[in-house]
Amino acid sequence: AQSVTQLDSHVSVSEGTPVLLRCNYSSSYSPSLFWYVQHPNKGLQLLLKYTSAATLVKGINGFEAEFKKSETSFHLTKPSAHMSDAAEYFCVVSRVSGGSYIPTFGRGTSLIVHP
Amino acid sequence: EAQVTQNPRYLITVTGKKLTVTCSQNMNHEYMSWYRQDPGLGLRQIYYSMNVEVTDKGDVPEGYKVSRKEKRNFPLILESPSPNQTSLYFCASRLKYEQFFGPGTRLTVL
Numbered sequence: 001a002q003s004v005t006q007l008d009s010h011v012s013v014s015e016g017t018p019v020l021l022r023c024n025y026s027s028s029y030s031p032s033l034f035w036y037v038q039h040p041n042k043g044l045q046l047l048l049k050y051t052s053a054a055t056l057v058k059g060i061n062g063f064e065a066e067f068k069k070s071e072t073s074f075h076l077t078k079p080s081a082h083m084s085d086a087a088e089y090f091c092v093v094s095r096v097s098g099g100s101y102i103p104t105f106g107r108g109t110s111l112i113v114h115p
Numbered sequence: 116e117a118q119v120t121q122n123p124r125y126l127i128t129v130t131g132k133k134l135t136v137t138c139s140q141n142m143n144h145e146y147m148s149w150y151r152q153d154p155g156l157g158l159r160q161i162y163y164s165m166n167v168e169v170t171d172k173g174d175v176p177e178g179y180k181v182s183r184k185e186k187r188n189f190p191l192i193l194e195s196p197s198p199n200q201t202s203l204y205f206c207a208s209r210l211k212y213e214q215f216f217g218p219g220t221r222l223t224v225l
Contacts, residue, residue, distance in 0.1 A: 009155070032212055043119075043205060043216035044158075051212055090157060094212070100171065101146060101209060105157035 002027040004093045006106035014114045019078040021109045023091035026072060033074040034092040035065055050074060086113045117142045119217035121206050127223045128196055136191045136220050138206030146209040147189040149181065151202040164189055196224040
């Protein structure tokens with residue numbers, strides 16, 4: 001079984017300040033973890049992924065995430081928020097079972113960026 | 116351009132009137148999926164397909180059908196839509212660990 005919890009439904013920051021979006025997961029297997037971003041009226045776009053290589057993962061647009069097995073966390077960070085970062089962010093845990101790809105999505109965190 | 120396309124993008128229909136949402140990808144991916152997105156629930160997988168003629172249920176398959184006769188197409192069929200199927204639907208194809216999502220179809224069932 002696997003699950004993912006995004007600890008904040010909304011995060012509000014000022015432009016130029018750091019961003020932290022929190023994600024905890026549980027999995028009976030070695031998980032693969034992802035962050036996706038969804039801008040208004042758009043599909044989801046992959047930001048970054050962890051697939052058992054380096055625990056600090058760098059993604060697009062200056063985002064990065066650190067896999068911490070002891071804390072079962074995969075928090076998303078960015079040093080300095082831009083207005084264009086305002087969007088919905090989804091943390092995803094997945095496994096492959098019998099050839100099937102089983103993803104579980106978090107409920108999403110809405111990032112609000114104030115000027 | 117590599118992409119996943121869905122049609123229609125918006126659809127308003129009435130209870131019981133059969134409808135099909137088409138999905139097509141031009142990346143030659145074997146794996147395709149359908150999701151629905153509801154406020155506060157994230158995305159939930161409806162059906163997926165590992166290859167042509169191979170489909171399987173996801174987390175919320177009730178009230179939906181799919182088919183995979185060609186690698187590029189993966190239509191979602193609602194034989195008798197009901198208001199609780201009002202949602203935002205996404206098709207996706209997958210290569211290894213990365214999923215590529217379509218732009219979404221917003222369906223309203225009255």
